[in-house]
Amino acid sequence: MQVSVSVSVSVSEENAEQEPAAQQVSAFLERRREQIAQRWADAALFRTVFTVSRDEAVEAGRAVAAALAAVAASGRLDDIRASGFEAVRDQLGRMAASRARTGIDPDGVAREVAALREPAAELLRAEFEDPNGPEALECVVALTVLMGTLRLVVMETAVSASEELIARQREQLHEVATPVIKLWESTVAVPLIGTLDSARSQVVMESLLDAIVAERARYAILDITGVPTVDSLVAQHLMKTVAAARLMGAECIVSGIRPAIAQTIVHLGIDLGTVLTRGSLADALAYALSRQGVGIGPVAPAGTAPAADAGVR
Amino acid sequence: MTGAAGIGPAGGHFTVPVLQLGDVLLVTLQGELHDGMAEQLQQDITDRISHTRVTGVVIDISGVEIVDSFLGRVLAEIAAGAGLLAARTVLAGMRPAVAITLVELGLTLPGLRTALDVERAMELLGAASRPGEGSP
Amino acid sequence: MRAARHAAPATLPIGSDADLAWVRQQVRQAAAELGFGLVQQTKLVTAASELARNTLVHGGGGQVRITPLDTGQSQGLRLDFVDSGPGIRDLEQAMTDGYTSGGGLGLGLSGAKRLVHEFEVDSRPGEGTTVTVTAWATPVSPSRPGPP
Numbered sequence: 001m002q003v004s005v006s007v008s009v010s011v012s013e014e015n016a017e018q019e020p021a022a023q024q025v026s027a028f029l030e031r032r033r034e035q036i037a038q039r040w041a042d043a044a045l046f047r048t049v050f051t052v053s054r055d056e057a058v059e060a061g062r063a064v065a066a067a068l069a070a071v072a073a074s075g076r077l078d079d080i081r082a083s084g085f086e087a088v089r090d091q092l093g094r095m096a097a098s099r100a101r102t103g104i105d106p107d108g109v110a111r112e113v114a115a116l117r118e119p120a121a122e123l124l125r126a127e128f129e130d131p132n133g134p135e136a137l138e139c140v141v142a143l144t145v146l147m148g149t150l151r152l153v154v155m156e157t158a159v160s161a162s163e164e165l166i167a168r169q170r171e172q173l174h175e176v177a178t179p180v181i182k183l184w185e186s187t188v189a190v191p192l193i194g195t196l197d198s199a200r201s202q203v204v205m206e207s208l209l210d211a212i213v214a215e216r217a218r219y220a221i222l223d224i225t226g227v228p229t230v231d232s233l234v235a236q237h238l239m240k241t242v243a244a245a246r247l248m249g250a251e252c253i254v255s256g257i258r259p260a261i262a263q264t265i266v267h268l269g270i271d272l273g274t275v276l277t278r279g280s281l282a283d284a285l286a287y288a289l290s291r292q293g294v295g296i297g298p299v300a301p302a303g304t305a306p307a308a309d310a311g312v313r
Numbered sequence: 314m315t316g317a318a319g320i321g322p323a324g325g326h327f328t329v330p331v332l333q334l335g336d337v338l339l340v341t342l343q344g345e346l347h348d349g350m351a352e353q354l355q356q357d358i359t360d361r362i363s364h365t366r367v368t369g370v371v372i373d374i375s376g377v378e379i380v381d382s383f384l385g386r387v388l389a390e391i392a393a394g395a396g397l398l399a400a401r402t403v404l405a406g407m408r409p410a411v412a413i414t415l416v417e418l419g420l421t422l423p424g425l426r427t428a429l430d431v432e433r434a435m436e437l438l439g440a441a442s443r444p445g446e447g448s449p
Numbered sequence: 450m451r452a453a454r455h456a457a458p459a460t461l462p463i464g465s466d467a468d469l470a471w472v473r474q475q476v477r478q479a480a481a482e483l484g485f486g487l488v489q490q491t492k493l494v495t496a497a498s499e500l501a502r503n504t505l506v507h508g509g510g511g512q513v514r515i516t517p518l519d520t521g522q523s524q525g526l527r528l529d530f531v532d533s534g535p536g537i538r539d540l541e542q543a544m545t546d547g548y549t550s551g552g553g554l555g556l557g558l559s560g561a562k563r564l565v566h567e568f569e570v571d572s573r574p575g576e577g578t579t580v581t582v583t584a585w586a587t588p589v590s591p592s593r594p595g596p597p
Contacts, residue, residue, distance in 0.1 A: 199587075202488075205413060206409065206413065206488060209409035209412060209413065210409055212409070212429070213408075213409060213429070216429055216430075216433075217429075218429070218433075240413075240416045240417070243416045243421045244409070244412040244413050244415070244416045245412070246421070246427060247404075247407050247411075247412040247415055247416065247421070247422065247427055248407050248408075248409065248412050248427065248429060249404075249405065249406075249407070249427040249428040249429040249430075249433060249434075250429065345470045345473065345474065347466040347467060347469070347470055348466045348469065348502070349466045350466075378477070378491065378494070379473065379491055379494050379495050379498060380495070381495050381498040381499055381502070382499060382557060382560060383498075383502060409488075410487045410488045410490075410491040411491060413488050413491070413492075414488070414491045414492045414495045414564065417492060417560075417563050417564055418495060418499075418560040418561075418563065418564060419559070419560050419563070420560070
């Protein structure tokens, strides 16, 4: 996290009036970076994000102060696209995201960023012989503008970061929630957990069918033990998956229909008709194995290999 | 994308390979199949079954990217026609995307035997022709 | 991400079996370019095949216009199948599963509708039929290069 300090020499042609104050603020932020960082480390925003060590919070505060100094030096106090922010954009985004994860709303984050202004302004005023004089006032105004811009930068970063996060989580959820497991030669299973909506059912169907090809499966087990409710839509999805698997040459078994769900299915008048069902995943596997000529029984007390190995084709 | 070669705006021309392996007819569909060609194929297969003594037909569609209701109907009719001539038909190698689409289309081809690939289809026909083993 | 692709609409004739094959191929290519996943491509191409055949068999031939859509948020493909045939007398009946007037399985219209996101039929007896379907590349697609 390096911030070039040399830019303070560059002079912007625009904002000629604001420039002296902006340059003064920039110089102040450089000069007092350490104190500002120390004070910010105790502010709600930094304190709650960097819970492990205060040093980390101070370090983050230094970086933000340095970035603000660079922005002020460029004279673009109210420009959220000012290049000076680039150095800390990622960090600010992470901080905002971390606050958002604790359940604080965007307003709250904005207030916490706004609260960083006062500690810095206090230090700034102390720089002047007359803290209420026109020169001091002008600088405090410049700092206020700058801090307002910082708040916008944080909010903007937070919004785009959370959008990305949501999209990524949604994708991960779909993938993570539908692992296809190879239980045996030619037998795959998907233990479904949680609510099945349309999008997820689609993912389940696709990953199960892909697994059938990859594992050359003859039997595919859809275990719905972990599915809280089965309505007609879910039942329809299950039947579609069964039908698609059959078209590919695999037999699909739905297992884990709990008594309550069985009742619902009957009440709703859903006809699972041709769908092969078994009470538990174990029963479904036993069925698949027996169909493949694999016998399951107590292991012979002594002697040769168990039948389970010999029978696999 | 593979298998779509040979089709131009003017229409491509290629034949569907039909191979006899023992008492099984192996039909390999690939890429684009014009409606007319599908109907011709249906005719050809029925002729072949009646003139030879095959007891099984395996239709390999692993190279087919889409099956619409027309081709679906042709496949079902081939199977039904073969059945009348005492031959069993197995549809082999349907791709997942094709299977999902067919189900969504409402075409589940209930009367058709299916297998994951040609090898499994041959296995199925062999097992079915042996006495004492029931069909699913 | 939004690299060069020809986003211009294309119009193809539907007058023969070979045209159906060409329509399928062009729809497949357009959908692939717009980032449709394999299953989505297959669904859309199948729907296009059903509708193009309707245009050919029931409408006495016609054409299809393929229009790529881009809302900024998502990419889609619109297909307009236009014929100037006899039109559909009883649309409700024609949309019923299993209803057939042409020797198929009667899944043409109703089946195609289930394969796309938006579906619209405009038919005037004696003047012709336009079927418009739209499909969108869904945002959650496994083919998307995810973050490491």
